[in-house]
Amino acid sequence: MTVVPATTKTLATVRPARRRLSVGWSVLWLNVLLTFIFLYAPIVVMSIFSFNASRQMQVWMGFTLDWYVRMVHDERVRIAAQNSLVIALVCMIVSTIIGTLTALALERTRFRVKRLYEGAMYLPIIVPEIVMAIALLVFFNLCFQWLDQLFGLRLNFGLGTITIAHIAFSFPFVAVVVRARLADFDRTLEQAAQDLGANDWQTFRYVTLPLLMPGIIAGALLAFTLSIDDFVITFFNAGVGSTTLPLEIYGRVRRGITPDVNALSTVMLLASMILVLGSLALQRRRST
Amino acid sequence: MAIVEQVRPSERGAGWLQRLSDAVRQRESLRALLLAGPGGLWLLVFFLLPITIVFAYSFARRGPYGAVDWSFTLENYVRFFDWLYIRVFLVSVWLALLTTVICLVIGYPFAFVIARSPRRWRNALLVLVLVPFWTNFLVRTYAIMLLLRADGLINNALQWLGIIERPLTMLFTPFAVVLGLVYGYLPFMILPIYASIEKFDFTLVEAAQDLGANTWHVFWNVLLPLTLPGVLAGSILVFIPSVGAFVTPDLLGGGKVVMIANLINQQFLTVRHWPFGSAISFVLMAIVLAATMLYFRLGETRRI
Numbered sequence: 001m002t003v004v005p006a007t008t009k010t011l012a013t014v015r016p017a018r019r020r021l022s023v024g025w026s027v028l029w030l031n032v033l034l035t036f037i038f039l040y041a042p043i044v045v046m047s048i049f050s051f052n053a054s055r056q057m058q059v060w061m062g063f064t065l066d067w068y069v070r071m072v073h074d075e076r077v078r079i080a081a082q083n084s085l086v087i088a089l090v091c092m093i094v095s096t097i098i099g100t101l102t103a104l105a106l107e108r109t110r111f112r113v114k115r116l117y118e119g120a121m122y123l124p125i126i127v128p129e130i131v132m133a134i135a136l137l138v139f140f141n142l143c144f145q146w147l148d149q150l151f152g153l154r155l156n157f158g159l160g161t162i163t164i165a166h167i168a169f170s171f172p173f174v175a176v177v178v179r180a181r182l183a184d185f186d187r188t189l190e191q192a193a194q195d196l197g198a199n200d201w202q203t204f205r206y207v208t209l210p211l212l213m214p215g216i217i218a219g220a221l222l223a224f225t226l227s228i229d230d231f232v233i234t235f236f237n238a239g240v241g242s243t244t245l246p247l248e249i250y251g252r253v254r255r256g257i258t259p260d261v262n263a264l265s266t267v268m269l270l271a272s273m274i275l276v277l278g279s280l281a282l283q284r285r286r287s288t
Numbered sequence: 289m290a291i292v293e294q295v296r297p298s299e300r301g302a303g304w305l306q307r308l309s310d311a312v313r314q315r316e317s318l319r320a321l322l323l324a325g326p327g328g329l330w331l332l333v334f335f336l337l338p339i340t341i342v343f344a345y346s347f348a349r350r351g352p353y354g355a356v357d358w359s360f361t362l363e364n365y366v367r368f369f370d371w372l373y374i375r376v377f378l379v380s381v382w383l384a385l386l387t388t389v390i391c392l393v394i395g396y397p398f399a400f401v402i403a404r405s406p407r408r409w410r411n412a413l414l415v416l417v418l419v420p421f422w423t424n425f426l427v428r429t430y431a432i433m434l435l436l437r438a439d440g441l442i443n444n445a446l447q448w449l450g451i452i453e454r455p456l457t458m459l460f461t462p463f464a465v466v467l468g469l470v471y472g473y474l475p476f477m478i479l480p481i482y483a484s485i486e487k488f489d490f491t492l493v494e495a496a497q498d499l500g501a502n503t504w505h506v507f508w509n510v511l512l513p514l515t516l517p518g519v520l521a522g523s524i525l526v527f528i529p530s531v532g533a534f535v536t537p538d539l540l541g542g543g544k545v546v547m548i549a550n551l552i553n554q555q556f557l558t559v560r561h562w563p564f565g566s567a568i569s570f571v572l573m574a575i576v577l578a579a580t581m582l583y584f585r586l587g588e589t590r591r592i
Contacts, residue, residue, distance in 0.1 A: 024503065028397050028400065028401045029401060031394065031397050031398060031401070032397075032398055032401050032402075032413075035394055035398050035474070036416065038471070039416075039417070039420045039471070039474070040420060041435070042428065042431035042432050042434070042435050042471070043420055043423065043427075043428065043431050045431065045434065045435060045441055046427075046430070046431040046434055049434070059444075097326070098326045098327045098330060099327070101322075101323045101324070101325075101326055101327060102323070102324065102326075102327035102328075104323045105320055105323035105324035105327070106324075108323070109316055109319055109320035109323060109324070110316065110320070111316075111317060111320040111321075111324065117324060117328060120328075120331055120336065121327070121331065123331075123335065123336075124331070124335055126528065126576065126580065127339070127573065127576070128528070128529070128531075128532030128549070128572055128573070128576060129529075129532065129534065130532055130534045130548075130549040130552050130553065130569070130572070131339070131342070131532070131552075131569045131572060131573055132335070132338075132339075134342065134552060134556050134565060134566070134569055135335075135338035135339045135341070135342045135569075136334065136338050137556065138338060138341050138342055138345060138562065138566070139334070139337065139338035139341055142341060164334055165334070167330065167334075168330060168331070168334040168335050171327060171330065172327075172331075175327065201309075225422065229424045229425065229426075231424075231425065231426045231535055232534050232535065236556070236557075246424060246426045249426055249427065249430065250426060253430055253433070253539065257433070257434070257437075261430065262434075265424075265427040265430055265431070268423070268424050268427055269423045269424070269427055272422055272423045272424060273419055273422070273423060275422075276418070276419060276422040277415075277419070280415065
């Protein structure tokens with residue numbers, strides 16, 4: 001970025017100033033370049049070394065797919081992946097429903113404790129993850145104790161507790177996303193539908209909901225991603241046999257770094273990139 | 289609402305379902321209850337109630353076998369004032385502040401370039417910032433760990449170049465933790481600053497230059513004050529998750545750099561002193577609350 005070509009629409013008055021600043025601009029662009037290297041180098045290096053034939057890390061001994069083959073046949077990885085997917089899907093469905101309802105409540109109705117309700121909705125987003133994690137740990141622990149004492153019901157930490165916890169931190173995010181969509185919503189469309197004889201339900205089903213859909217889909221994908229990526233809250237609320245992918249990776253990293261973690265991490269990396277780019281493409285197509 | 293709507297209900301049969309739907313249609317309070325109810329209930333039971341229990345625990349005593357003895361005491365909070373724990377507190381706040389400043393120094397010029405680049409590049413550049421950010425935090429922290437190890441790529445490269453003879457100790461140091469935090473939260477700084485620079489009216493720059501201001505003056509007296517909301521928002525968004533970070537100090541600090549979240553983890557899962565762990569959690573909440581209030585206070589004084 002040195003000199004702006006004369007063909008661009010830049011105002012003539014700005015051009016001399018820019019030319020004088022060209023040294024400054026190269027420093028600025030250098031900063032951008034270095035930042036991108038900083039952002040991408042670690043994950044690129046990790047992905048490259050997942051194809052390394054050597055068991056010893058960081059010394060390149062040739063290309064192999066061994067770690068991936070090993071991963072596919074790894075029973076623990078299979079169970080963790082299955083757990084992660086089940087939790088994320090349930091979390092996505094429930095959070096999307098609750099979050100959308102909450103957004104409608106905040107944007108479309110008036111009630112007495114609304115300010116309080118609204119403030120409380122933002123709390124799970126602000127409160128540090130670790131605090132929410134131990135709060136749920138303490139809560140479930142207490143619940144299980146009482147259920148055991150009162151009804152002799154023996155429950156324990158597992159997929160259920162993880163899913164409930166994930167919904168608790170995901171649905172406020174869905175509400176925020178859907179609410180944003182509701183806020184810049186042309187309400188005359190709904191009035192037009194009603195003038196044409198649609199009842200409240202029909203108006204909602206055939207006008208409001210389709211127009212809200214991009215927001216709802218974005219919220220659903222967000223809930224899915226938040227759930228499948230979560231480590232801290234899952235770590236404190238998991239039980240025996242409810243290991244998720246992040247927990248599996250953490251366990252292996254703590255035991256000592258081996259290349260199979262690279263393969264597993266690279267797959268997770270790729271999966272979330274596809275998910276994000278897919279949702280961006282989806283939003284783009286819908287907005288045009 | 290059309291007039292038809294108000295006539296219809298009386299004409300219809302009075303099945304209970306019908307009556308319910310009529311009631312929902314006519315009474316806003318009932319509609320609000322049905323819409324706000326599920327979210328409110330979930331939040332109440334699985335968030336507010338647990339947090340309240342933790343608050344109550346923080347005033348309880350530790351019973352035998354890690355159980356909780358419900359007798360009121362302030363000793364958990366008093367205990368925190370031991371230098372051992374105050375040090376953890378100070379280290380956490382210091383590392384989080386350092387992370388925020390580094391993110392600001394890198395992020396502001398970065399956001400500026402994106403906001404001033406041709407419109408068709410902007411979205412692509414923003415997506416490039418966001419893609420690594422959207423990938424799993426644990427995986428990214430692990431990736432940093434690989435680079436910083438004694439036999440990692442950086443040490444190997446430096447040794448190969450003959451700059452160093454023995455590998456540098458980078459992993460399990462405060463440096464590694466701050467690097468990990470900056471790596472994790474930099475986009476939180478870039479995005480709000482980008483948003484406020486993009487809205488900034490650059491004819492003001494020309495006006496200032498016409499009046500004889502140099503580049504530094506333009507930046508310090510015009511651009512920075514007017515994009516301060518973005519700077520403040522970015523700073524709070526980086527500071528809050530940094531001060532409560534658990535994974536980064538756990539993996540990159542390796543027990544040598546202990547932050548508040550690690551202390552909470554230790555009290556809950558290793559030492560099993562839940563009341564003390566609860567008290568530390570509320571100290572962390574207090575820091576976050578203080579930071580948030582400071583943010584709103586600064587935002588208000590700016591507006592006037």
